[in-house]
Amino acid sequence: MxxxxxxxxxxxxxxxxxxxxxxxxxxxxxxxxxxxxxxxxxxxxxxxxxxxxxxxxxxxxxxxxxxxxxxxxxxxxxxxxxxxxxxxxxxxxxxxxxxxxxxxxxxxxxxGQRDLADRVLRHVSPAFAEDPLRVLRVARFAARYAPLGFQVAEETLALMRQIAESGELAALTAERSWKEVSRALMEPRPEVFIEVLRACGALATWLPEVDALFGVPQTATHHPEIDTGVHVLMVLRQCAEHEQPLSVRWASLLHDVGKGLTPLEEWPRHIAHEHKGLRLIKAINQRTKVPRECAELAILVGEYHTHGHRALELRADTLLKLLQSFDAYRRPQRFAEFVAACEMDARGRLGFEQRDYPQAAYLLGAAEAARKVAVQPLVEQGFKGAELGEALQRERLKALSAYKAASGNLKEA
Missing domain, CATH: 3.30.460.10 (Beta Polymerase, domain 2)
Structure with a gap:
């Protein structure tokens, strides 16, 4: 033995x-x-x-x-x-x-030692093509070792393409696929995972809503990189560089899928893409069976990320509604992850990678100001039931108005 x-x-x-x-x-x-x-x-x-x-x-x-x-x-x-x-x-x-x-x-x-030295990810034998899970695994290894200069061998990419075209990827269970995907998104270069899947045709099978973003233009003023798919890759890169958790990375991957629904005649503008993308994000979450915290954050980021970018312009009552949408008082971490996803979105643009994002501190400060409103004084004043809830909302709105004024952001949206 x-x-x-x-x-x-x-x-x-x-x-x-x-x-x-x-x-x-x-x-x-x-x-x-x-x-x-x-x-x-x-x-x-x-x-x-x-x-x-x-x-x-x-x-x-x-x-x-x-x-x-x-x-x-x-x-x-x-x-x-x-x-x-x-x-x-x-x-x-x-x-x-x-x-x-x-x-x-x-x-x-x-x-194997030769391929380590040459920085190549190469299949061992033709039997590689018998296991569809290996498409995701190789893309994950590419994301892990990209900082060392590794690339997928062309002949291996050809076999991965053969698997994608065979339809066998559909035989993978959502649970097993998510195990690979979740690990890949947490690698040092998660955008490489998406690039490799796209290169072999697997992205169009596994996540067609994201694959559809490549080639869709955006307004150059706000997105110098132009291509929406490229933007998503850049956002994922920022997520890794800023060591964001899985939920933020998943939300970042899906946040702009609504832009894939914009009619060509409306390009490069994407009016109401946030709301158009919600049904796609919900469908993706259901199909891929992602954990609840990832699914919920993806939906919220998809719907409200432009609110995050316009935070300094929002009225106090709009800020209040935003915080309510996230249940930010009982779930502060989820709201903090939303803010992080917004910042990664803003930084994931050509030339904006090092740009300050003051909206982050402003939003977190607003949440803290509203959270500090105490319930007990209102109870002592005799408020209860629905009236207590309404009084609490009024006090939170006052707190946000004062916060906004103190921050010097008086512009009304």
Whole structure:
């Protein structure tokens, strides 16, 4: 029985990156031998065992054969006679198909070290095309390693295009797809994830509403980059540079989908794109089954992001309605994430990346001013029920009016 480190742990050590998770493969053993040594089986589609001391996962070397559609359409064969090379060839990329023995020696039958040096993400074998999930995985790796100069090999991109055209992406469950997408959006270059999906035709299948934004022009005065799709990529780049959470990145990806519905004769203006895009955002959220906090923020940012940009011009009563829409008193974090998404939108424009966004501090200050209005004095005055709510609204409006005046933003919208 031989035990090897495999996959990402080997790849990242060779790249000089921190290794967090270690995958192990066991050659020359079966389930009975593993259990006799104290390893605990965890079940699943193929034999995986937990180490008796470290609880790390150890998988028996295996081969696989396509037996259906989608990510789960495979039959696995695990046996003591499966070699390390046979196990490695079923993996997605050459840089993930290396192993390391107990002495630190690298076993690299498919050129992973060469591709690391050349900064190339290349598939190991034609069997790559059998698993549609690999389209999302490769795009995610491209987003992770783009800062190091990695690019997807042309022949691998061709296989990804073949998968996209086959219709097999539709066989992926929303839950499994979201796991890859959510990780990709949190990578250092999330916009590269979208670029790679678009390059292979997968974006048109997975997120056609965003794919439709490329080639749609915007007014050059406000958007020197012109192209709406390019703008979305720039906003995602800003999200990563400012270390925004997943909810902000998801909302930023979808915030302008309404512009894809603008008739050509109205270009480059996009009147009421915020409201036009709401049904698209709701449909995307439902289709992709994103977590509730991501779905809710995406809808709110889609509807109100232009309010954020015009914050300094808004009347006090409009500010009050905005805060109510976000339930900003009980959910201050959600409103803060809305403000962050607005700032990323503003910075995600050509030449505006370093421009100050005073609307952010102003909006957060307005929320704080309204939040400071105490309920107890109103209760002591005898207000209750609906009357208490109305009195609280009046006091919050007074607080916002005073805040606006003190901030020197007296212009009425």
């Amino acid at each position: 031989q035990i090897y480190k495999v996959g990402g742990a080997v790849r990242d050590r060779l790249l000089g990156r921190a290794v967090t998770d270690i995958d192990w493969v066991v050659v020359g053993a079966d389930a009975q031998a593993m259990q006799a040594l104290g390893y605990r089986p965890v079940g699943g589609d193929f034999p995986v065992f937990l180490h008796p001391q470290t609880a790390e996962e150890y998988a028996l070397a295996r081969t696989e054969r396509k037996s259906g559609v989608g990510y789960g359409g495979f039959t696995f064969y695990a046996s003591p006679d499966v070699t390390l090379e046979e196990d490695l060839i079923r993996r997605d990329l050459t840089v993930n198909a290396m192993a390391e023995d107990g002495q630190g020696r690298i076993i690299d039958p498919y050129g």
